[in-house]
Amino acid sequence: xxxxxxxxxxxxxxxYTDRYxxxxxxxxxxxxxxEIFAADLEAIKAKFEVKEAYIQVEQMVIYINAHDIYGVLExxxxxxxxxxxxxxxxxxxLAKDDTFEIFYQMLSMTKRKRIRxxxxxxxxxxxxxxxxxxxxxxxxxxxxxxxxxxxxxxxxFMKRILxxxxxQGYPLRKSYPLQGDEFxxxxxxxxxxxxxxRDIIGPEIRDTATVDRYDSERxxxxxxxxxxxxxxxxNEERNPQEYxxxxxxxxxxxxxxxxxxxxxxxxx
Amino acid sequence: MAQHKVNYTQDGxxxxxxxxxxxVVNWGRSNSLxxxxxxxxxxxxxxMAAGAxxxxxxRYGTIFRASPRQSDLMIVAGTLTKKHAEFxxxxxxxxxxxxxxxxxxxxxxxxxMFNTYATVQGVDRIxxxxxxxxxxxxxxxxxxxxxxxxxxxxxxxxxxxxxKPKRLM
Numbered sequence: 119x120x121x122x123x124x125x126x127x128x129x130x131x132x133x134y135t136d137r138y139x140x141x142x143x144x145x146x147x148x149x150x151x152x153e154i155f156a157a158d159l160e161a162i163k164a165k166f167e168v169k170e171a172y173i174q175v176e177q178m179v180i181y182i183n184a185h186d187i188y189g190v191l192e193x194x195x196x197x198x199x200x201x202x203x204x205x206x207x208x209x210x211x212l213a214k215d216d217t218f219e220i221f222y223q224m225l226s227m228t229k230r231k232r233i234r235x236x237x238x239x240x241x242x243x244x245x246x247x248x249x250x251x252x253x254x255x256x257x258x259x260x261x262x263x264x265x266x267x268x269x270x271x272x273x274x275f276m277k278r279i280l281x282x283x284x285x286q287g288y289p290l291r292k293s294y295p296l297q298g299d300e301f302x303x304x305x306x307x308x309x310x311x312x313x314x315x316r317d318i319i320g321p322e323i324r325d326t327a328t329v330d331r332y333d334s335e336r337x338x339x340x341x342x343x344x345x346x347x348x349x350x351x352x353n354e355e356r357n358p359q360e361y362x363x364x365x366x367x368x369x370x371x372x373x374x375x376x377x378x379x380x381x382x383x384x385x386x
Numbered sequence: 387m388a389q390h391k392v393n394y395t396q397d398g399x400x401x402x403x404x405x406x407x408x409x410v411v412n413w414g415r416s417n418s419l420x421x422x423x424x425x426x427x428x429x430x431x432x433x434m435a436a437g438a439x440x441x442x443x444x445r446y447g448t449i450f451r452a453s454p455r456q457s458d459l460m461i462v463a464g465t466l467t468k469k470h471a472e473f474x475x476x477x478x479x480x481x482x483x484x485x486x487x488x489x490x491x492x493x494x495x496x497x498x499m500f501n502t503y504a505t506v507q508g509v510d511r512i513x514x515x516x517x518x519x520x521x522x523x524x525x526x527x528x529x530x531x532x533x534x535x536x537x538x539x540x541x542x543x544x545x546x547x548x549x550k551p552k553r554l555m
Contacts (some may be wrong), residue, residue, distance in 0.1 A: 281504070282469045289503055298503030306471035306506055321508040323496070361534050365543065368409040370417070 146172040154229055158198050177232045184220075184237045188246050191222065191235065200224040200233060203252035207261070208266045210292045215240045218268055222248070239268070247272040265290035271356050284309075297324050335347055411545035415458070416537035417447040421510065422457040424476065427464025427548035429491040429523040432509070434528035446533055454480040459536070460513075466506040478513045486540070488532055489515045492522045 119301070149159050150170050155178040159171050162180065166189060170181040182190055194200040205223040222235040238247060246257045247270035259270040260279040267288040269276055277283060286301045287294055297303075307319050342354045366372045416507040421443075425433055436554045437443045437450055454477045478487070481493060489509050492498030495518050497507035509515060516539065 195503050294503070296502055302468070302503040305468045308473055310475050310512065319511055322511075324501060324507070326501065334453060361538075363538065363541065370413070 128368070144174055146174045149173055149178060152178070152382045154231055155233075158194075160234065161198055162190060166194060177234055179236060181236050181238075184239050184243070184245065187220075187222070187237060188248055188251070191224070191248050193250050194224055194233070194235075197208075198226070199224045199228045200231075202227065202246070203254050204232075206255060206262070207249075208268055210266065210290070211238075212241055213292060218266060220245055220262075220268070244269040244271050245269070248371050249273055264288070267291070285346060333384075388413070390500060400413055407547045412541045413542070415545070416456065416540040417535065418443045419446065419448045419459045419486070419533065419540075420451045420457045421448055421459040421461050422454050422481065423450045424460055424474075424477075425463050426466060426470070427493060429463035429494070431525050432523045433461055433463040433490065433529060436529045440550075441526045441530060443533070446530075446537070448533055454478075457481060458485045459485075459488065460485065460532075461488045461490050462494040462509045462515075463490040463523075465498065465500055466509050466512070467504050468506055469504070471512050477510050481537050483498045486516045486536055487513055488529075488536065490529060491522065491524055495520070498522060528553075 149155050152173060155173060159168065159178070159180065162168055162182075166186045167183055168180050169183070170179075172179055191203070202225040203222060204225045206221060209219040209221065217238045217240055219236060219238050224233045224235060226232075245268060247259055249259060249270070249272070256273070256275075257279055259273050260275070260277065262268050263270065263276060264278040264280050265288055278285060281289065282305075283304070287299055298305075303322055304316060305312075307313075307315055312317070319365075340355075341356055341359055343357050344350065344354055361373050362370070425431070432479065434440060437448075443449070448459070453513075454460075458481060458482065460478060462474070478485070487509075489495050493500060493505070494509045497505050499522075501507075517532050517536055519528050521528055
């Protein structure tokens with residue numbers, strides 16, 4: 119059994135660290151093994167500092183300085199033929215050393231190669247927007263801001279993209295509880311009815327095994343319905359399901375099973 | 387699902403002596419249940435199937451409308467996210483009375499499998515619900531049967547001028 123740890127400060131720090139299996143790393147190889155990547159790396163190294171570079175799963179990964187990102191991507195787009203930014207986002211390492219790792223996945227259609235450009239930033243630090251280079255970075259950077267709270271300098275419209283504008287908290291941070299914090303739990307009630315309605319509506323039921331004794335009233339057993347207030351013993355008489363009331367319905371043709379037609383050809 | 391104990395079944399299931407005016411009005415109401423096109427997720431596909439030719443909702447007088455002002459039945463078909471919650475309330479308020487709500491599928495009933503920060507845990511936290519359909523997603527037959535049950539419920543009510551408030555607040 120896992121040792122009990124107080125979870126009062128969920129928002130303040132990550133509590134998850136020992137909970138998940140950490141997959142072993144796929145083996146890395148040197149950049150010199152691939153001549154296209156080696157040439158690309160030389161071209162980048164000529165102008166910018168590259169801290170680390172390796173090939174993993176046939177893709178080159180390079181680590182650069184945070185302030186070089188615009189220049190590196192511009193060089194890769196204009197001179198190295200990496201014309202697509204297929205994906206970018208961040209990785210939460212706040213629990214380890216209070217940093218975020220930002221990655222940009224680049225694709226060259228002519229070379230048929232992919233390069234992943236990465237760098238680290240401190241918590242609270244902003245990144246440089248690459249929206250002027252790649253239009254796809256527009257929404258990606260907004261999503262990164264929405265989910266991690268990392269702002270992009272120079273972005274034309276730095277607002278949340280998925281969550282509502284008035285949302286508090288950054289859901290993809292590992293310290294964010296999956297079922298939401300206090301703000302998330304009451305968001306729709308507070309916004310529509312106001313805080314005073316919390317007592318009337320009640321908290322969310324998050325326990326999927328909740329047994330509510332009123333459920334037997336609200337959700338009758340189909341075919342065994344009883345009038346309200348009747349004590350349910352389990353020996354109720356079968357109450358055949360009728361589509362219409364006894365005695366027929368005003369202006370509506372009486373439905374009988376005998377007169378209805380059963381279509382047994384599914385391909386009709 | 388919300389914890390407030392609204393007795394949604396009160397008066398609905400009881401036999402009520404109806405006058406002939408009630409009968410005419412309820413006949414009209416129960417057989418022209420115009421539904422608001424409200425497909426939020428995969429249940430919406432089943433709702434569309436129920437409206438299409440094989441199951442044919444038109445036989446019941448249930449015709450999907452694109453405007454809340456022309457509809458009196460809201461079939462909440464799918465996951466209601468917290469971002470969307472205010473809009474479902476606004477659309478519900480725009481519907482003219484009398485109006486009814488069917489909560490279709492697990493997600494609309496209780497939040498379903500989406501036990502997360504972004505999902506409303508049951509549409510009855512926002513608007514009053516007349517009928518809950520279980521299933522993930524419910525078959526079109528279930529929705530058909532649900533509409534027939536709702537017609538029965540409408541016929542059992544007195545057709546007074548004002549609909550009884552179903553909401554506690």
